[in-house]
Amino acid sequence: MTALTLENITKSFGKTEVLKDISLDVEPGEFVVFVGPSGCGKSTLLRVIAGLEDASAGSIRIMGRDVTRVPPAKRGLAMVFQSYALYPHLDVAGNMSLGLKQAGEPADLIAERLAEAARMLALEPYLHRRPSELSGGQRQRVAIGRAVVRQPDLFLFDEPLSNLDAALRMATRVEIARLHRELGTAIIYVTHDQTEAMTLADRIVVLRDGRIEQVGRPMDLYNDPDNRFVAGFLGAPAMNFLPDPARPGLSLGIRPEYLRVAETGPITGEVAHVERLGSDTNLLVGAGEQMITLRLFGQHDFRLGAAITLDYDPARALHFDAEGHRIRP
């Protein structure tokens, strides 16, 4: 039995097709991240799974049960929103217990689940505060707590970290990973941030224009992408694409960390910009019309405008045809 099965999901708004024939299986306990540029349909897909939008065609099963026509509250899932979406008129305890109250659960069970979730998320001191009296990070923990108390078969996270600052984002990311290990429930997580995707996911689903481009484990997608889009989308700084010197019309993809400064090499250019991050140095090299990004570990000094020659290991280069499909050796 799978935690979630999508079969040929299609969604149109009027004449625009937002999701095109999407099929996917999520195993129980799996952490799946939907990632893609904005407008790729990842949030719509999540809303279709949640039942907040009806699919135009196709079916959805959660833990083996067909929920295509079931209202959101009865699908056995819980959702965490980007804007927290806490009920402003209820305190933290009220926010977290509302779903169980609506489902008609007995009071002692609600109290027990509430206490457990509050302990797990360190929310005990705030239980009787209103959302307006909490910081952004605390609000997001309450939103996660509201999902946890329902003990769903499936968690949905809709860009939960986008409204947090960088330091808090990292801390909350670690907390979500820990929560996932503790609960062992399948999670579907939507983000446009590839760091979140790479660090959290058991499997990543890359979406573009309402289609699944590729599904796989983070390192498989990183090392062995199916096409130029996936190759360029994952990894920061992004992969460099160069015309293939051996085969005209085709292109080569080389990740910035696989390029090196050398005495001789196939690429020559001049230093256009240097980003010093302390642990790494990113170098932008202008080679003809093209900008090539190079990532060096440690700290380096370069003079702007200096001539530079770059080399790479041909085995590390990926080959793409004119349509952007990967040509595997």
Add this chain to the structure above:
Amino acid sequence: MNRARQSPLNTLAAHAALITWTAVALFPVTVIVVNSLKTRKAIFREPLALPSPESFSLIGYRTVMKQGDFLQYFQNSMIVTVASLALILLFGAMAAFALSEYRFRGNTLMGLYLALGIMIPIRIGTVAILELMVQTGLVNTLAALILVYTAQGLPLAVFILSEFMRQVSDDLKNAGRIDGLSEYTIFFKLVLPLVRPAMATVAVFNMIPIWNDLWFPLILAPGEATKTLTLGSQVFIGQFVTDWNAVLSALSLAILPVLALYVIFSRQLIRGITSGAVK
């Protein structure tokens, strides 16, 4: 707020403009209240003078209290205004929620149709409305007035409220749906409290024309038992002789409830009006 950007000259000019406007707006009200406290002779001799010990008189208020059933008129006005406002806010908010929240065929057309009422004055339909009220036997009832005012207020209410409801976070409504709240609970418990400033704006904009209206009470409910305050005050205005003391006293009294309602709504109102401008 932007103290650094304001020069003293700008502040002065702004205050001068505001004070001028306040004076202009308050002038007629002041004249009415001041003169309601004077004898008839003093009103005509020096309309702008404050009441002095010689000219002070409460004769107008005494006449008002004796004449007719003034308390009854007061009560009628209150019932009509409060009931109309309640219905306008309830139905206006519900229609606005439907238009802003749900996608359905003809949504935009429906919104335009409802907004049309803003541009076409309801008084054009007076004859048809009167015929309708006669046929339904609602003439000389407060219900007739309440129905007409509700119809009159709805277009603007729907228009303003649907704009505000579009700004209520979708995530919040969706969180409610996932927690199993019904659409009614989402509307009453989550959305309405968040558009309260807009509701206050709509309430004030509708309250004053309804309270002050003379047209529909005169045509639909001129009977003694259903007279509103504005209509009741007309007994003091005769074709040949007008009891100015009484008219001014009646008007002064009529201002009070509106003032009270305004004070209740004003904080929300100011937030509603400025919420688009100040973020």
